[in-house]
Amino acid sequence: MSELHSSAKTILKSYTDRYVKLSEEESEALWNALTYRKIARKEYLLEPGQTCKSQYFILEGCFRTYYIDQKGNEQIMHFAIEHWWMTDYDSLNNQQPSEMFIQALEPAVILQIDLDALNNLFDQYPKIDRLFRIIAEKTFIAAQRRLQHMLSLRREEMLDTFQAGSFSFSDRVPQYMIASYLGFTPEFLSMIRAKKRNEKK
Amino acid sequence: MSELHSSAKTILKSYTDRYVKLSEEESEALWNALTYRKIARKEYLLEPGQTCKSQYFILEGCFRTYYIDQKGNEQIMHFAIEHWWMTDYDSLNNQQPSEMFIQALEPAVILQIDLDALNNLFDQYPKIDRLFRIIAEKTFIAAQRRLQHMLSLRREEMLDTFQAGSFSFSDRVPQYMIASYLGFTPEFLSMIRAKKRNEKK
DNA sequence: CGCGACGTTGATTTGCCTCAACGATTGTGG
DNA sequence: CCACAATCGTTGAGGCAAATCAACGTCGCG
Numbered sequence: 001m002s003e004l005h006s007s008a009k010t011i012l013k014s015y016t017d018r019y020v021k022l023s024e025e026e027s028e029a030l031w032n033a034l035t036y037r038k039i040a041r042k043e044y045l046l047e048p049g050q051t052c053k054s055q056y057f058i059l060e061g062c063f064r065t066y067y068i069d070q071k072g073n074e075q076i077m078h079f080a081i082e083h084w085w086m087t088d089y090d091s092l093n094n095q096q097p098s099e100m101f102i103q104a105l106e107p108a109v110i111l112q113i114d115l116d117a118l119n120n121l122f123d124q125y126p127k128i129d130r131l132f133r134i135i136a137e138k139t140f141i142a143a144q145r146r147l148q149h150m151l152s153l154r155r156e157e158m159l160d161t162f163q164a165g166s167f168s169f170s171d172r173v174p175q176y177m178i179a180s181y182l183g184f185t186p187e188f189l190s191m192i193r194a195k196k197r198n199e200k201k
Numbered sequence: 202m203s204e205l206h207s208s209a210k211t212i213l214k215s216y217t218d219r220y221v222k223l224s225e226e227e228s229e230a231l232w233n234a235l236t237y238r239k240i241a242r243k244e245y246l247l248e249p250g251q252t253c254k255s256q257y258f259i260l261e262g263c264f265r266t267y268y269i270d271q272k273g274n275e276q277i278m279h280f281a282i283e284h285w286w287m288t289d290y291d292s293l294n295n296q297q298p299s300e301m302f303i304q305a306l307e308p309a310v311i312l313q314i315d316l317d318a319l320n321n322l323f324d325q326y327p328k329i330d331r332l333f334r335i336i337a338e339k340t341f342i343a344a345q346r347r348l349q350h351m352l353s354l355r356r357e358e359m360l361d362t363f364q365a366g367s368f369s370f371s372d373r374v375p376q377y378m379i380a381s382y383l384g385f386t387p388e389f390l391s392m393i394r395a396k397k398r399n400e401k402k
Numbered sequence: 403c404g405c406g407a408c409g410t411t412g413a414t415t416t417g418c419c420t421c422a423a424c425g426a427t428t429g430t431g432g
Numbered sequence: 433c434c435a436c437a438a439t440c441g442t443t444g445a446g447g448c449a450a451a452t453c454a455a456c457g458t459c460g461c462g
Binding site for chain 2: 067069073137143152
């Protein structure tokens with residue numbers, strides 16, 4: 001096993017440890033079901049029309065999930081970085097064509113697990129089923145909080161909250177993507193930033 | 202066992218069957234962990250400050266989950282009706298004080314399962330763990346779709362989508378709550394309705 | 403009956419978008 | 433290595449969707 005794989009294994013282990021205690025056997029089974037992949041910048045893991053067949057665990061790099069709305073605008077659903085799982089749950093669970101792009105924003109390294117392999121793991125190792133229950137719950141909670149922000153914060157406050165929560169994050173993606181994620185235009189984001197700059201002086 | 206309980210049991214069974222095949226023993230264990238409760242109109246299952254300790258399965262009635270935002274407005278996160286599970290995942294999973302009200306909008310009948318009882322079931326019956334994984338995934342997908350609507354639809358289109366998807370639903374809750382759920386004011390909803398009325402003629 | 407909850411209507415205001423033009427920076431092929 | 437194109441951020445003018453505020457009508461209920 002290469003050094004890279006060995007360190008990946010350690011990272012995955014310390015991730016899963018946060019949620020469930022897997023036995024040696026379970027850990028090993030999970031590891032063996034995963035594929036190690038390098039992804040180029042701007043490469044797509046999923047495109048509209050395709051039916052999503054995997055979940056991805058990010059070892060390195062940064063991704064965005066987005067779709068094109070009726071007006072033809074890119075709309076970013078979420079970002080994902082190191083040690084996050086990502087997928088299109090809707091497409092994966094219902095095995096129907098996705099509307100989403102999942103794209104690498106930086107050269108990336110991921111672990112991929114396919115639906116069938118994952119279902120086999122679920123049947124053999126209930127703890128892994130539980131792990132993914134907990135991940136789904138966490139994912140939902142994050143979506144819920146985002147919804148809450150969108151419902152009660154003005155755009156400017158959303159930016160503050162986003163920057164407070166994702167500090168290291170906002171340097172890695174261009175501003176117009178942050179604007180899209182927060183649900184407003186790049187121009188407006190630019191305006192807010194100018195305003196803040198003046199206030200600080 | 203009363204007739205009511207017996208019909209409740211049937212309803213629960215046909216619900217779980219949609220996602221996992223539970224053995225007689227598993228079904229029975231789940232059933233025994235649940236408490237049957239009648240809830241009055243306007244009664245609260247959860248209020249801000251309390252730490253959520255249960256999940257609820259609705260047999261009859263209609264609930265709303267909402268919070269009060271900084272400006273003092275009620276903001277409805279979601280509605281729930283017959284044969285839906287509901288809870289405050291954030292408060293329940295992290296065992297921290299909730300910001301939410303969960304309130305019955307009609308006289309209701311529910312099945313309640315407490316966190317400890319549920320965790321015990323998870324340990325004994327992996328299938329039940331799986332059931333709740335699937336529920337969490339479905340719940341996330343619903344939230345995701347709602348987010349998608351909020352990001353790319355204009356208010357009026359959101360109303361159309363909502364009414365198309367929840368027909369029988371919008372007669373059961375006052376309009377101002379629907380407005381809150383969709384993220385706009387009762388006045389604006391009223392205006393849209395007036396407009397549609399005129400267009401039809 | 404009278405009060406509170408709910409819906410409606412209209413006037414005014416505002417937050418944010420649209421569109422258009424212009425720097426700055428990065429990257430790429432000749 | 434330079435020239436030119438893309439990509440990205442900024443600025444400003446004008447417009448629109450939806451909020452706010454205020455007043456009024458109506459229904460159901462204690």
